[in-house]
Amino acid sequence: KDSVPFYGQHQAGISTAAQDRLMFAALDITATDPKQVALMLGRWSAMAARFCAGEPVTSAPTKPSQPPLDTGETMGLPASNLTITVGFGPSMFDDRFGLTGKMPAALKPLEVLPGSSVIDPAISDGDLCIQACADDPQVVFHAVRNMVRAARGTAVLRWSQLGFGRASATGAGQSTPRNLFGFKDGTNNIHADNATALDDYVWVGNESDQDWMAGGSYLVARKIRMEIESWDADFLSDQERIFGRDKSSGAPLTGKKEFDTIDFGAKGDNGKPIIDVNSHIRLAAPEQNIGTKLLRRGYNYTDGQHPGTGKLDAGLFFICFQKDPRSQFAALQTKLGKSDLLNEYITHVGSGLWACPPGLAKAGDWYGKSLF
């Protein structure tokens, strides 16, 4: 089995098992007629269903006198667990398409949060996003490439990002992968088999001011650059103090095994808390944040090296899903951005927020059907 069901109550690519590869794309709409946008979303829906089943854009043959209907690079490749998740950015709800009344309150653009002073607009935001994940990089590229191609005349690519090595475990059956700092990432994540946690923290329910978002979720993406060279010069004990976990096993510094409960009250011989007061896991833990949780589903990235310095340009393309970014991502980042020990080694350089509508019910249904 190497395909993930496309139709369902929720879009795939959120609570479904994280794959190895990502291509994330943000697009801006150039068309002014909402009907044209709706048509494009309809085309995307049909294509996405086919791609996720391992099929090309269409089964119709290309005439020799036309450009190939499918670009062709996945011929012979399996679906590779491809999932395609589409989202609408806050800018979709300005007055261009008559959607102002349908803007959910939770889609309010993120403010400049602590730790976000160098966010580059050229790799941020966008009217639409496509998150394509699969176990084969060629498959994710093909999906985005053909969707961008199908958008020609209606929307243009604004920015994109490739990612590798899922940096978050999302399923109880999945072993915890590592991020580029070498630490296990996703130990205390919301796991796919925890339906209660998904309902409580991830899927929008009837509490939303916008019915069309019921069953959907809000996606926050943050491109977070890592200062790899400085990190690699830091002592192991300091790296572990920063996260509050053992680098090798992933266990909290107050425990022995990865999934041991963190003991925030435990003190060392010096009388200080073993889990540093400004360590990443203490600041981010629900126990320290009125129970706040979110679903992390990010990927590692590298874009080569910085021109001039030759340093590795790499980091975490952080993606998280939630019911309400204001009380979840933004609340946590406000705290992390102020005091996280990790801040010495990371810089948030890109940012975006999108409303991912619920899943498509069956063939003929399309992204945003209840919106337009």
Ligand code: HEM
């Ligand atoms: C936990 C890494 C950014 C939220 C962790 C853990 C690691 C980690 C290694 C411990 C293992 C685990 O439970 O998953 C990183 C790195 C980051 C980053 C390398 C940036 C490059 C963020 C951001 C947020 C966040 C921006 C949200 C605003 C969390 C949460 C936990 C966590 C909620 C779980 C805490 C708990 O319940 O124990 N992160 N993280 N992280 N992180 Fe991050």
